[in-house]
Structures are given as C-alpha cells and as structure tokens.
Amino acid sequence: MRISKDLVAASATPLVLGILAEGESYGYAILRRISELSGGELDWTERLVYPLLHRLERLGHVESSWRSVTGERRRKYYRITDLGLAELSRQRRQWDTVVNALKGIGQPTDSRPLTALPNPGQA
Amino acid sequence: MTSQGGQDGLEAQFAQWREYVRRRPELQPSDVEELEDHLRGAVDELLAVGLRADEAFLVAVKRMGSLDDLSREFAREHSERLWKQLVLTGGRDRPAAETQSRRDLLAMVTCAAGAAVSVKVPELFGLSLDQDGTFYQTNFSLFALPWLAAFLAWRRRAKPAVIGALVGLFALGAVAANVYPLAEDSQSVVLTTIHLPIAMWIAVGLAYVADDLRSGRRRMDFIRFTGEWFVYYVLIALGGGVLIAFMFGTFEAIGISPEEFIGRWVLTCGPVAAAVVAGWLVEAKQSVVENIAPVLTRLFTPLFTAVLLTFLAAFVWTSAGIDVEREALIVFDLLLVVVLGLLLYSVSARDPLAPPGPFDTLQLALVVSALAIDVLVLLEIVGRINEYGTTPNKAAALGENLILLANLAWSAWLLLAFVRRRRPFAALERWQTGYLPVYAGWAWIVVLVFPPVFSYL
Numbered sequence: 001m002r003i004s005k006d007l008v009a010a011s012a013t014p015l016v017l018g019i020l021a022e023g024e025s026y027g028y029a030i031l032r033r034i035s036e037l038s039g040g041e042l043d044w045t046e047r048l049v050y051p052l053l054h055r056l057e058r059l060g061h062v063e064s065s066w067r068s069v070t071g072e073r074r075r076k077y078y079r080i081t082d083l084g085l086a087e088l089s090r091q092r093r094q095w096d097t098v099v100n101a102l103k104g105i106g107q108p109t110d111s112r113p114l115t116a117l118p119n120p121g122q123a
Numbered sequence: 124m125t126s127q128g129g130q131d132g133l134e135a136q137f138a139q140w141r142e143y144v145r146r147r148p149e150l151q152p153s154d155v156e157e158l159e160d161h162l163r164g165a166v167d168e169l170l171a172v173g174l175r176a177d178e179a180f181l182v183a184v185k186r187m188g189s190l191d192d193l194s195r196e197f198a199r200e201h202s203e204r205l206w207k208q209l210v211l212t213g214g215r216d217r218p219a220a221e222t223q224s225r226r227d228l229l230a231m232v233t234c235a236a237g238a239a240v241s242v243k244v245p246e247l248f249g250l251s252l253d254q255d256g257t258f259y260q261t262n263f264s265l266f267a268l269p270w271l272a273a274f275l276a277w278r279r280r281a282k283p284a285v286i287g288a289l290v291g292l293f294a295l296g297a298v299a300a301n302v303y304p305l306a307e308d309s310q311s312v313v314l315t316t317i318h319l320p321i322a323m324w325i326a327v328g329l330a331y332v333a334d335d336l337r338s339g340r341r342r343m344d345f346i347r348f349t350g351e352w353f354v355y356y357v358l359i360a361l362g363g364g365v366l367i368a369f370m371f372g373t374f375e376a377i378g379i380s381p382e383e384f385i386g387r388w389v390l391t392c393g394p395v396a397a398a399v400v401a402g403w404l405v406e407a408k409q410s411v412v413e414n415i416a417p418v419l420t421r422l423f424t425p426l427f428t429a430v431l432l433t434f435l436a437a438f439v440w441t442s443a444g445i446d447v448e449r450e451a452l453i454v455f456d457l458l459l460v461v462v463l464g465l466l467l468y469s470v471s472a473r474d475p476l477a478p479p480g481p482f483d484t485l486q487l488a489l490v491v492s493a494l495a496i497d498v499l500v501l502l503e504i505v506g507r508i509n510e511y512g513t514t515p516n517k518a519a520a521l522g523e524n525l526i527l528l529a530n531l532a533w534s535a536w537l538l539l540a541f542v543r544r545r546r547p548f549a550a551l552e553r554w555q556t557g558y559l560p561v562y563a564g565w566a567w568i569v570v571l572v573f574p575p576v577f578s579y580l
Contacts, residue, residue, distance in 0.1 A: 028160065028161045028164035029164075047188060047195075047197075048196070050157060051197050051200040055200050073163065
C-alpha cells in the first residue's frame with residue numbers, strides 16, 4: 001500500500017512530535033522509529049525529515065543540541081519543548097476528529113445498502 | 124567487523140561525499156554534519172546485515188536520494204540562505220573567521236576615523252573650506268585614499284618595502300598637489316584635481332596587491348575591487364543624502380538649523396570616511412554577494428554598441444564634420460573610458476576557459492565602433508592643435524586619447540583573435556592587467572611634469 005504524498009506531508013509533524021514526546025532522539029533514529037511504528041509502510045526520506053526538524057526548531061516546537069558520539073563524530077539531538085507538546089496535543093485532537101469522522105462513515109465495501117439516500121425508483 | 128582496509132576506504136568515501144555536499148549553498152556545515160551522521164547510521168546498519176563496506180556506502184547514498192531534491196527541500200525551509208547575508212562578525216560555525224572579521228571591523232573603524240580626523244586637520248592651521256577651496260579640491264584624495272591603502276596594506280600584511288613605497292607615493296602626491304604655484308583658475312589646477320586621484324587610486328592598488336605584486340590575477344582582482352568599490356561608494360552616498368535630508372527636516376522642525384553642522388562635519392568627514400568603509404565592505408562581502416559591476420556591464424554593452432553603431436551610420440549618412448571643441452574631445456575621452464570599462468568588467472567576470480560566444484562578438488563590435496569614432500575625432504584634433512598651438516588641457520586630453528586608443532586597438536586585435544579561436548581569452552586579460560601601470564604613469568606625468576612644462580598655466 002502506498003500512502004499518498006499529501007497524507008505523508010500532513011501527518012509528518014504530529015508523528016515527529018509524537019516520537020520526540022517519547023524522549024529525545026536524532027534524525028536517523030526518528031526515521032527508523034517511523035518505519036517500525038508503521039510496519040515499514042511509511043517510508044520517509046531524509047529530505048522530508050531534516051528540513052521538517054529544522055522547521056520545527058525554528059517554530060520553537062523542538063530544541064536541538066550537539067553531542068559527541070564515538071570518536072570525532074557529533075550528533076544533533078532533538079528534544080520537544082512545551083510549545084511542541086501543546087502543538088502535538090492540538091494536532092492529535094485534529095487527527096482524532098478526522099479519524100472518527102472517517103470511521104463514522106460506512107465502509108464502501110460493506111454489504112449494507114445505502115439507506116441514507118432515498119431511492120426514487122422504490123418510492 | 125570490517126577489515127582495516129575497508130574502514131579506511133569507507134572514511135575516504137565519506138570525505139569525498141562531504142566535499143561534494145559542502146559545495147551546496149543551501150546546506151550549511153552543520154547540516155552536512157547532520158546528514159553525514161545519518162549516512163553513517165545507515166551504513167552501520169547495512170554492515171550489520173553483512174554488506175561489504177563499499178556496498179553499504181553505495182546503498183546508503185543511493186537511499187538518501189538525489190542531492191538536488193535534498194537541497195531543494197532544505198532551500199524551501201531555509202530560503203534566507205539563498206539570499207546570502209553579509210555577516211559582520213563571522214559565522215557561529217567558524218570562530219577563526221569571526222575573530223578575523225572582528226579585527227577587520229576594528230581596523231576599518233580606525234582608518235575611517237583617521238580619514239575623518241585628517242580632513243579636519245588643515246583647519247587647525249587656519250585653512251577653511253570656504254576660503255581655500257582650491258586646497259581642498261586638489262588634496263581631497265589625499266585625505267581618503269591613504270587611509271584606504273593603510274587598511275588594505277594592514278589586511279594583506281604588506282612587507283616593509285611595499286609600505287615604504289606607499290608612503291613615498293602618497294608623499295609625492297602631497298608634494299605635487301601643493302608645491303607648484305598654481306593660480307586658482309589655471310587649467311593645471313583642474314588637471315591635477317582629475318589626475319591626482321587616478322595616481323593615488325593606483326597606489327591603493329599597490330596596497331591591494333601587496334601580498335603578490337607580480338600576479339596578473341591579483342591585478343584583475345583589483346580591477347574587480349575598483350568596480351565594486353565604486354558601486355558601494357555611490358550607494359553609501361545615496362544613503363548619506365537621505366540621512367542629510369532627514370537631518371534638515373527633523374532638526375528644523377524643532378527650531379535648530381543643522382546647516383552649519385552638516386556643512387562643516389557631515390559633508391567633509393563623511394565622504395572621506397565612506398571611501399574606507401566602501402573598501403571594507405567590498406573586502407568583507409567578496410564571496411557573499413554577486414558582483415554588481417559585471418551585471419551592469421552585461422546590461423549596457425548591447426545598448427552602447429547600438430548607440431555607437433547608429434552614431435557611425437548617422438555620421439556617414441549626413442557626412443557632416445565633427446565640431447571639435449575642447450569639450451568634444453573630453454566627451455570622446457569619456458566615451459573611450461566607458462567602453463574600456465565595459466570591456467574590463469566583462470573580462471573580469473568571464474570564465475577564461477569558456478569558448479567564444481555571441482557576447483564576445485558583440486564586445487568586439489563595441490570596441491571597433493568606438494575605435495572608428497575615435498580615429499575620426501583624433502584626425503580633427505591633431506589638425507586643430509597644429510593650428511592654434513597647445514594648452515595643458517589639450518595635451519592631457521590628447522595623451523589620454525592616445526593611451527586609451529592604444530589599449531582598445533590591441534584589445535580589439537586580441538578579441539578578434541579570440542573570436543576566431545586563434546588565441547586564448549587569457550591573452551586579453553593579461554593585456555589589460557599589464558596596462559594598469561601605464562595609466563598610473565600618465566597620471567603622474569600630468570600631475571608632476573605638466574605644470575612646469577606649461578609654465579603653471
């Protein structure tokens with residue numbers, strides 16, 4: 001199943017914020033976690049994640065700090081801020097609304113007849 | 124897990140990748156570091172599932188996708204990076220550059236203040252701008268340019284010999300401006316006013332190329348510096364005009380007339396200090412902003428070519444002689460200067476290895492039409508001088524005309540050879556940079572030799 005680009009873009013912010021709400025992390029680990037959470041269905045790219053992290057940093061939703069890992073290497077860690085937590089809960093409510101609405105609508109593959117629509121032929 | 128050889132090869136590949144990615148203006152060093160960390164994460168994981176080092180690297184890079192897409196996304200988030208900013212005190216990423224630029228700033232402020240003070244020093248000796256206009260008129264370049272040269276010499280860590288030569292040149296300039304008994308309304312005063320700044324500016328050039336005196340590339344850099352300095356100076360002057368207008372408006376509104384203050388301080392100290400500030404700006408922003416002079420050149424070369432060709436056609440069509448007054452000669456001198464400027468600044472911005480294109484042909488047409496016009500004018504002038512005898516103005520204008528004519532004639536020849544692929548473009552570049560001392564020599568002759576020769580006329 002391929003998830004459309006628009007949906008990926010729209011869901012990226014709450015997903016990243018949600019992952020960072022679990023604890024601070026860095027780009028590569030965030031990508032791995034997304035893939036893990038979605039059972040490999042959400043295949044994000046670097047060009048999505050890093051600019052997004054930078055945007056969230058600019059908006060003050062996350063903070064970053066450089067820490068050294070093995071040897072010379074440094075790694076940029078991101079941590080969610082209070083502002084980011086507030087944004088996450090706001091986006092979560094929006095998503096819940098959308099998801100609930102979707103669930104409320106009958107599945108098109110259901111065998112139930114569409115009684116909501118009046119059928120002029122039977123009236 | 125991998126052999127030592129594999130690990131070394133991997134490091135080399137990372138280094139190569141870093142080098143490649145760093146060239147992107149959208150990606151800053153910290154972004155590259157973050158992406159490299161990502162790449163290393165991916166490689167480690169692939170190594171863990173049993174890939175060889177080089178395979179793992181290839182797969183990881185491939186997964187990262189095209190660098191173009193990546194930098195486009197970065198550019199969308201960081202659009203300000205494409206509008207290169209002039210950072211006055213270095214970047215956070217490079218502490219060494221930061222201390223350097225802070226020192227530059229300090230040196231610039233010192234030199235600009237020195238210039239501003241030096242222009243007021245003559246007042247201590249009883250000279251004033253109102254009564255001794257001639258003094259200020261002939262000396263104005265001596266209040267600004269030595270300070271600009273000092274700033275540049277300091278930046279280039281000039282050797283004592285160069286500093287000595289600079290001091291000597293500026294001292295000689297001061298002598299030339301003040302020792303000769305020139306009457307206020309003499310032609311020689313005007314000539315010195317025009318030519319001394321040219322001689323002094325080329326002394327500034329000596330300070331500019333102080334770190335590598337013989338290099339033609341450095342001289343070309345000085346030509347670029349000159350163009351950008353001029354553009355910046357004009358911009359600063361425009362800003363200064365706005366500032367002065369506001370000073371007038373606001374202070375008069377509360378009943379204080381700032382006229383005296385503006386005349387005595389802003390208009391005297393401002394222009395000389397601005398010369399140093401403009402030089403510092405060009406040095407500081409070198410790699411930050413696209414050069415403006417070459418852009419203007421591109422715009423105006425076709426237009427000037429069209430005007431000159433039309434003039435030639437009209438001249439032939441009407442078959443009227445040129446009315447050669449003294450002013451006309453100066454106009455045609457200026458025309459040659461402009462054509463030379465257009466040539467210089469397109470040379471300065473051109474990739475010397477690029478093959479000849481339509482623009483080079485256009486340039487050739489421009490130079491040739493300017494030459495044709497000038498030869499016509501020159502024929503008239505020489506006749507006039509024979510008829511009426513010579514004056515300092517005529518001699519200077521004629522000399523300049525010949526110098527520019529020689530330069531443009533040989534440039535046209537080199538351009539033609541280049542368009543026909545007989546010679547490399549570098550030949551034209553070398554010719555132009557090698558010609559710079561000729562201008563200096565001529566300016567010095569006019570300043571030093573002309574007044575005695577023409578008995579201070």
